[in-house]
Amino acid sequence: MSSYNENLHSSVVSSLNTQELELQSVEAKLEASMFSLYYAQGARITTAEELEITTAKYAFEKNVHEQAIIDSDLSTNVLESANNAKSYTSRSVTNTAVAAANVQIAANAILKLASTTGSIFSIINAADFDTDIYTQSNKANVLMNDTAYAAEQASQHSMEASASVAEVTTTTLAAKATVTDTSIKDLLSVVTKQFDDTTTLLSTQSAELATANTKEKQAEGVLEDYSVAYESTDIAFELSNSELNLDLTVTTPITIGNHDSYVVSFSPYLSAFSEQKSSTDTDPKDTNQPVQDYYIMLVENSKSATFSMNDAEGIITGAYANRYAQIVEADKIKNSAGVITGLKKKIYIAGTNSATHPVLQDSEGKALVLGKEYVVVVFATFKTAYKKIINTFDDYLSAPSKMFMLENQLNAVFSNAIQPPTDAQVINFGVFENPAYLVDSEGEEALDYIQYRCVFLPNNPNLVRGLLTDEELKYIDAQVSDKMKLDNMYTEKIATIQSQLDALKSDSKEAKTDTKSAKGAGAKKVSKTSATTISTTERTNLLSLQLKILTKQKSDALKDQEHLQPGFFFNLTTAEQIPAGSYTPAVPGTDTLLAYLLRSITNIGDLLDKLGEEKVTELNAKVESTIPKKTSAADKEQFINDIITLIEGAIESVIDGKEKTLEKLLVDFAQFIIELMLLAEGYKFYSKQVTLAAETTDNFGNRLIGNNAYIPTVISISKNADETVNTQFTNALSDFQHTDAFTYKDPFADATKIIAYPKQTTV
Structure with a gap:
C-alpha cells in the first residue's frame, strides 16, 4: 500500500474510531443519566408515598389528640367533682353524727316524760276512773306514747343516716379520680408529643418533596441534554461512516428466539472519475464500478485496531474460505437502470457453508461467539484496468464497522x-x-x-x-426507545412471510401451467390433497392472515411508542x-395452554365457562398433542391450521352466528396467532x-x-x-x-x- 493510501486509511480509521469512542462515551453517559433520572424519580415518589402515609397518620393522630384533650378536660372535671364530694361527704358525716346524738338525747327525754305520764295515768286510772280528769290523762298518755314512738323512730333514722353517710367512699373515689386524671394527662402529653412530631415530620417531608422535585428536574434536564448529544453524535458518526467508509453497516436480528445470522450492507466503491474503458469492457454500467470483488471479513473488536491490508490479503490468498464471504450477483442491489446502488449479504454463524448459506468465521478461524464484540471490514480488489488508470496496484480495505454482538432474544x-x-x-x-x-x-x-x-x-x-x-x-x-428496533423487527417478519407467499404464488402459477399442459395431453384429473396435508390454498390463506396481522401490529406498535403510564x-x-x-x-x-390461548381472544368473553370443564380438558389435550415434533415449514403451517380449525369449531359451538369465526376475530387479537407461531417454532x-x-x-x-x-x-x-x-x-x-x-x-x-x-x- 502506498504511503498516501496508508495515511488516508489510517486517517479514516482514526476518525471513525474517535467518533465511535465518543458515541460510546455519550451512550454511557446517557445510560448513567437514565439511572440518575430513574433514582431521582424514585426518591421523589418514595418521598411522596411517605408524605401520603404521614398525612394519613397526621389525620389519625389529629383525631386522637383532639379526643385526648376532650378526655383530659373531662378527667379534670371528674377529679374536681370527686374532691368536692369528698369534702362535702366528710362534713356530712360529722353533721349527721351530731344530729343523731342530739336526736338521741331528745328521744331519751321524751321517753322519760312518756314514762312519767304513764305512771300518772296509772294512778288516775286507779283513783278517778271514768272521770273528766281520767279522760284528759288518758288522752295525754296516748299522745305521749305516740310522741315517744316517733322519737324512737327519729333516733333510729338519725343513727342509720349517720351510718350511711359514713359508708360513702368518696375518699377512694377521689384517689381513683386523681390517678385517672394523672394517666389522662400523661396520655395527653404523649399524644401531643406524637402529634407535634408528626406535624414536624409532615413539614420536613414536604420540604424534602420540594427538594426531590428539584433534583428530579435536574436529572431530567441532564437526560434530555445527553439525549440530544447522543443523537447528534450518532448522526455525525453515520454521516462520517457514509462518506468515508462505504456506509458499512451491520444489522443484527431482534426477533424473539435464536439469533444465528446478521446482515452486512454497504455502498459500492465508486471511482472519483470516469475511467477509460479497456477493449475487454463491454458493459456501460461498469463505467464507475472499479471493484472486481468484494470480501466481507469478521474481526474481534479487541483486534480490529491491528487488522491490516496484509491480513486481509493473506486470508484471500491463503484460501481460508470460511474466513471471508464474497459478494455475489444476488447480493447486489440495482436500480431500474441496472446500476449497483448497494450491496447486502446475510451471514450465518453455524451450519454448512454454501452460496445460499454463507457461514463466516472470524479472521483467526474461530466461530462467532454469542455476546462477544465484533466488527466487520470490507476488502475490495480493484479491476486491473482501474489500477492502471490510477497508476497503483493497491486494493482497498475499509475501516472497521461499528461494534456489534449477537444475542438470543x-x-x-x-x-x-x-x-x-x-x-x-x-x-x-x-x-x-x-x-x-x-x-x-x-x-x-x-x-x-x-x-x-x-x-x-x-x-x-x-x-x-x-x-x-x-x-x-x-x-x-423518542431518543431512547426501541422504535427503530420495532420497525426492523416487523419489517423482517413481514419480508419473510411475503417471500413465502411469493414462492407459493410462483409455485401455484407453475402448477396451473402444468395442469393445462396435462389436460391438453389428455391426462387424468389430479387427486385432491390428503386430509393430513395442508393444501396450497390453506397455506396461502394462513400466510396472508399472518401478513395482515403483522402489518396491523407494526402500525399499532409504532403508533403506541409513547409513555401512557405510569408517568x-x-x-x-x-x-x-x-x-x-x-x-x-x-x-x-x-394455567393450561388452551386457557391461555383462548384468553388471547378477549372479546369471546366467558368462552371457557360456556365450553365446560370436560370440553376444555379434551381440547387442551388435543392442542398439546398437535404441537409438531418437527420444525419444517410444512409442519408449522399444518399445526397452525389444525389449531385454528380445532378452536374455531369449539367457538362456533357456543357462539351464535357463523359470522363470528375465529379468522375474523384474529385480525383484532393478533397475539393468538403469534403464540401459535411460537409453539410451531418449538417454544413451550x-x-x-x-x-x-x-x-x-x-x-x-x-x-x-x-x-x-x-x-x-x-x-x-x-x-x-x-x-x-x-x-x-x-x-x-x-x-x-x-x-x-x-x-x-x-x-x-x-x-x-x-x-x-x-x-x-x-x-
Missing part, C-alpha cells in the same frame, strides 16, 4: 396475559419460551436459568404529579438493574404466578400501599451463574405502558383502620 410476557390479583392475592400470567434456554450444560431443565421478575410500578397520579409531562416523556422516549421514566435498561427485594420472582402456576408454554404478601414492595423498594394503584410488569432476564452465558441473551420487558393497573388491597387494613371518635362537649 428472550420473549416478553404479553401484557394482556397478566391477570389482576385474585382474592388470594395471586397474579397469574404465562409466557412462551425456548426450552433450550432453560436447561443447564448437561441438558437438565433448570427453570431458574431464565427468571421472570414481577415488579409493581406505582400508578398513582397524585404521587407522580409534577414529574415528566407527556411532551417530555414522548421526547425522551415516570422506566425502560428495560433501568428494569434490569432493579435490586433484589424490589421485585418478586414468579413461580410455576397452574410456561404458566407463572406471583403471590402478593405483606412484605411485597414496588420497583423502588417501598411496601405496597393499600388502595393505591400499581402496574404489574414482568422482566424476562437471564440469571445464569456463568456471566458469559448471560451475555448471550437480550432480556425483555412486558409492555407496562398498556398493562391494566390494579388497586392493592392491604390484607392488614382492618388492623390499622383509623377510628373516627365522636367529638364530645367539655363538661
Whole structure:
C-alpha cells in the first residue's frame, strides 16, 4: 500500500474510531443519566408515598389528640367533682353524727316524760276512773306514747343516716379520680408529643418533596441534554461512516428466539472519475464500478485496531474460505437502470457453508461467539484496468464497522396475559419460551436459568404529579426507545412471510401451467390433497392472515411508542438493574395452554365457562398433542391450521352466528396467532404466578400501599451463574405502558383502620 493510501486509511480509521469512542462515551453517559433520572424519580415518589402515609397518620393522630384533650378536660372535671364530694361527704358525716346524738338525747327525754305520764295515768286510772280528769290523762298518755314512738323512730333514722353517710367512699373515689386524671394527662402529653412530631415530620417531608422535585428536574434536564448529544453524535458518526467508509453497516436480528445470522450492507466503491474503458469492457454500467470483488471479513473488536491490508490479503490468498464471504450477483442491489446502488449479504454463524448459506468465521478461524464484540471490514480488489488508470496496484480495505454482538432474544410476557390479583392475592400470567434456554450444560431443565421478575410500578397520579409531562416523556422516549428496533423487527417478519407467499404464488402459477399442459395431453384429473396435508390454498390463506396481522401490529406498535403510564421514566435498561427485594420472582402456576390461548381472544368473553370443564380438558389435550415434533415449514403451517380449525369449531359451538369465526376475530387479537407461531417454532408454554404478601414492595423498594394503584410488569432476564452465558441473551420487558393497573388491597387494613371518635362537649 502506498504511503498516501496508508495515511488516508489510517486517517479514516482514526476518525471513525474517535467518533465511535465518543458515541460510546455519550451512550454511557446517557445510560448513567437514565439511572440518575430513574433514582431521582424514585426518591421523589418514595418521598411522596411517605408524605401520603404521614398525612394519613397526621389525620389519625389529629383525631386522637383532639379526643385526648376532650378526655383530659373531662378527667379534670371528674377529679374536681370527686374532691368536692369528698369534702362535702366528710362534713356530712360529722353533721349527721351530731344530729343523731342530739336526736338521741331528745328521744331519751321524751321517753322519760312518756314514762312519767304513764305512771300518772296509772294512778288516775286507779283513783278517778271514768272521770273528766281520767279522760284528759288518758288522752295525754296516748299522745305521749305516740310522741315517744316517733322519737324512737327519729333516733333510729338519725343513727342509720349517720351510718350511711359514713359508708360513702368518696375518699377512694377521689384517689381513683386523681390517678385517672394523672394517666389522662400523661396520655395527653404523649399524644401531643406524637402529634407535634408528626406535624414536624409532615413539614420536613414536604420540604424534602420540594427538594426531590428539584433534583428530579435536574436529572431530567441532564437526560434530555445527553439525549440530544447522543443523537447528534450518532448522526455525525453515520454521516462520517457514509462518506468515508462505504456506509458499512451491520444489522443484527431482534426477533424473539435464536439469533444465528446478521446482515452486512454497504455502498459500492465508486471511482472519483470516469475511467477509460479497456477493449475487454463491454458493459456501460461498469463505467464507475472499479471493484472486481468484494470480501466481507469478521474481526474481534479487541483486534480490529491491528487488522491490516496484509491480513486481509493473506486470508484471500491463503484460501481460508470460511474466513471471508464474497459478494455475489444476488447480493447486489440495482436500480431500474441496472446500476449497483448497494450491496447486502446475510451471514450465518453455524451450519454448512454454501452460496445460499454463507457461514463466516472470524479472521483467526474461530466461530462467532454469542455476546462477544465484533466488527466487520470490507476488502475490495480493484479491476486491473482501474489500477492502471490510477497508476497503483493497491486494493482497498475499509475501516472497521461499528461494534456489534449477537444475542438470543428472550420473549416478553404479553401484557394482556397478566391477570389482576385474585382474592388470594395471586397474579397469574404465562409466557412462551425456548426450552433450550432453560436447561443447564448437561441438558437438565433448570427453570431458574431464565427468571421472570414481577415488579409493581406505582400508578398513582397524585404521587407522580409534577414529574415528566407527556411532551417530555414522548421526547425522551423518542431518543431512547426501541422504535427503530420495532420497525426492523416487523419489517423482517413481514419480508419473510411475503417471500413465502411469493414462492407459493410462483409455485401455484407453475402448477396451473402444468395442469393445462396435462389436460391438453389428455391426462387424468389430479387427486385432491390428503386430509393430513395442508393444501396450497390453506397455506396461502394462513400466510396472508399472518401478513395482515403483522402489518396491523407494526402500525399499532409504532403508533403506541409513547409513555401512557405510569408517568415516570422506566425502560428495560433501568428494569434490569432493579435490586433484589424490589421485585418478586414468579413461580410455576397452574394455567393450561388452551386457557391461555383462548384468553388471547378477549372479546369471546366467558368462552371457557360456556365450553365446560370436560370440553376444555379434551381440547387442551388435543392442542398439546398437535404441537409438531418437527420444525419444517410444512409442519408449522399444518399445526397452525389444525389449531385454528380445532378452536374455531369449539367457538362456533357456543357462539351464535357463523359470522363470528375465529379468522375474523384474529385480525383484532393478533397475539393468538403469534403464540401459535411460537409453539410451531418449538417454544413451550410456561404458566407463572406471583403471590402478593405483606412484605411485597414496588420497583423502588417501598411496601405496597393499600388502595393505591400499581402496574404489574414482568422482566424476562437471564440469571445464569456463568456471566458469559448471560451475555448471550437480550432480556425483555412486558409492555407496562398498556398493562391494566390494579388497586392493592392491604390484607392488614382492618388492623390499622383509623377510628373516627365522636367529638364530645367539655363538661
